[in-house]
Amino acid sequence: MNFLTSTDKNLKYEAIAIALKSMIESKTLKAGDKLPSLRTISQEKKVSISTVLLAYELLENQGYIESRPKSGYIVRARKDDLKTPTMPKKTKLVSSFGIDERISSLIDSLQNPDILQLGTAIPEKEYLPIASLHKNLKRAILIADSHNYQDSQGNSELRKQLSLRSSFQGTTTYESQIIITNGCQDALNLCIKVLTKPGDLIAIESPVYFGILQNIQRLGRKVLEIPVDPIHGMSIRHLEEALNQYPIQCMVINPNFQNPTGSLLSDEDKKALVDLCVSKNIPIIEDDIYGDLYFNSTRPLSLKSFDKKENVYKISSYSKIISPDLRVGWILPGKRGPELLKELKLSRLALPSIPQIALSEYLKTSFEKNIKTLRRDLFSNLTRIRESVLKNFPESVSVTNPQGGLVFWIELPQKTDSFLLQNEAWKHNISIAPGPIFSGTGNFRNFLRLSGGIRLTSKVEEKIKTLGKLIHGLSKK
Incomplete structure (x- = not known):
């Protein structure tokens, strides 16, 4: 099964895991399908068996596959496989906009270091190549004709x-x-x-x-x-x-x-x-x-x-x-x-x-070295954040599982107002991006955007749990 086009002899286990995850998400590999053996992937990609094993263990820890005695690794049936956020039903002409005030409040919250930014579409500073950038900025000062x-x-x-x-x-x-x-x-x-x-x-x-x-x-x-x-x-x-x-x-x-x-x-x-x-x-x-x-x-x-x-x-x-x-x-x-x-x-x-x-x-x-590291780290982080959301939010919530990028689109229980959720979240020093700011019509009232660029530390895990409790409370009201 030739699922990677790269011939890089130094291909790491994360790259193998990323490729397999993509096949599982696209339903190329379906629940119950058997994965290629460790030896098969090892020979095909010219990596050690231990490298392939690390990739399989990563996917197993993330809930995508499971090990079965005498059968190898099998794609797991996931509870959210068939549940994705809904799509708007029709095209809408927008004559006026009413979102600036809400967006302004969201942007203002970015300047408050006490508020956890769970709604942004920016990677956390630790993910970015700041040291390399500083080095090249110093070089640029010497090169520039000011x-x-x-x-x-x-x-x-x-x-x-x-x-x-x-x-x-x-x-x-x-x-x-x-x-x-x-x-x-x-x-x-x-x-x-x-x-x-x-x-x-x-x-x-x-x-x-x-x-x-x-x-x-x-x-x-x-x-x-x-x-x-x-x-x-x-x-x-x-x-x-x-x-x-x-x-x-x-x-x-x-x-x-x-x-x-x-x-x-x-x-x-x-x-x-x-x-x-x-x-x-x-x-x-x-x-x-x-x-x-x-x-x-x-x-x-x-x-x-x-x-x-x-x-x-x-x-x-x-x-x-x-x-x-x-x-x-x-x-x-x-x-x-x-x-x-x-x-x-x-x-x-x-x-x-x-x-x-x-x-x-x-x-x-x-660029090339740093972007590979960034993609690997973000893939791992988005996977972990998504699992935390599925664990801590109500079961009726639907969460996207993107193949790239930085954000999740989440559909909340039908009667949950994400503006009210935002107001409650701010009381706990949490910022989210409510669904209606992504439409000139005020649509997507029970949706929100969540960041995958915030590292999932124990503090962030606690904030996600708090957000889940707030959603539970609002959905009951």
Whole structure:
């Protein structure tokens, strides 16, 4: 059974566990299926039997497999196998937004060190390569020419590194096309300004990252929310119906480990989505900020990989895997790239050079090693947090099991109000992200987003137990 494409002779047990977990989650390996023998995997992957045994023991401890006498290892039937959060039933046109106050309160809580941030989509500091970043920041200070304004399009060496990494992911984008921005949200704003005008209708996901909603609202555009399946991503059927019914001018989508659901759009659906939008001449803004945080053997393709007509504008940053403080994002533009550059030059002279140079140096020297460690650590942590949630929350709760990214999307008992839960949680110094902030309609009242980037210490375990008790109490009321 050839379930890993990597030929790395130093493949660790975590990588084997990640690949098997992915097969179990995708139902390639079903409950009751027998896993390959230790010797088979050892010979196929050229690793020791003890390495394979460690991988199997990890999966056994996480409840995915079990050892049976004379039968080897078997995939376990898990109580949550068939229970996933529900998907919205229909497309919704949003004429006004009412979420800013709640989001402001959530952001304010980030500055309080006494509050445990169980709702954020940021890895804990201990997971990030801070030492490597500091080393490259010092190097950047020596390299930078601080007496001149930098190219408004962005540092050329950084654009070269991003072009190289883009080619590794199956997308040919030249250094001369790439645009550096002040973070991913800045990239989104720039694309919306150029690709649409005030009053235009933009198709987005439902649920959707609240920052996307806020940006669209501030720029005076309207949104149409397209249902997202918490496992498989945006519904292509609903999108097609919407494109035939509404005057959509643009769409924004996060296809790889979507925030807040963690869903992953299949390659077939990615191609179908791109082809559909091309046929309607609808530009796509693709947010691929989580694409590098995959837990199986290969990085998922971006929509840009299927873009033959320069219709996709891919935006991203490394805020989730290096540091949110760098504030460096970028755009791999489509055919209206020259217009983006023109708008850019009208709105700014240049960006700070030192963060750009530091990121460029980091990509050259440290990225591959550190990202592998981060993926391994996050995979283990998300698995443990999910098990804790299933153990401590009511049995009727449904929790996603993402193949990458940083967050869980949780459906609470029907009558549980996540805004009320947030208020009660704050009394215990716990912050969550209530479901309604991920929709302009106030939908998802009994949903919440939970972070997988907070290390599961005994303190965090206790806070999850407390949250579970609060949910039990609210669901009874």
